[in-house]
Amino acid sequence: MTTAQTLEAAVRALGGLWDTHRAVTALRDAGLGNGDQGDQEKRARGALRDVAKTGLLIKIQDRPVQYRATEK
Numbered sequence: 001m002t003t004a005q006t007l008e009a010a011v012r013a014l015g016g017l018w019d020t021h022r023a024v025t026a027l028r029d030a031g032l033g034n035g036d037q038g039d040q041e042k043r044a045r046g047a048l049r050d051v052a053k054t055g056l057l058i059k060i061q062d063r064p065v066q067y068r069a070t071e072k
Contacts, residue, residue, distance in 0.1 A: 003043055004050035006030045011056055015069040018057060020044050 001009075010026040011018060023044035027033060033040060048067055051057050057067035 003027060003032055003047045006032060007044070007047040008051050008054065008056060011051060011069050012071075015071075017060075018048060018067040018069065019064060020048070023048050 007023055007026060010030070014026075020041050024033075024037075024040045027044055027047065028040065032043070035043070045065065048057065048065065052059060052067060056070055058070055060066050060068050
């Protein structure tokens with residue numbers, strides 16, 4: 001399972017608002033917390049963008065980045 005697929009599963013299960021911190025936590029809880037904090041945040045931001053491309057997340061704020069789930 002890819003990082004984006006793992007995050008997508010978390011978004012589908014939990015819904016709501018997503019930012020980098022919440023994505024890092026979800027990925028870490030799924031066993032994908034490798035690297036230092038910067039590496040984890042970079043991986044989480046990439047996964048958020050990938051999930052947003054599927055239409056499951058909609059970007060609602062740029063800085064700091066924040067997404068809203070479109071379905072649960």
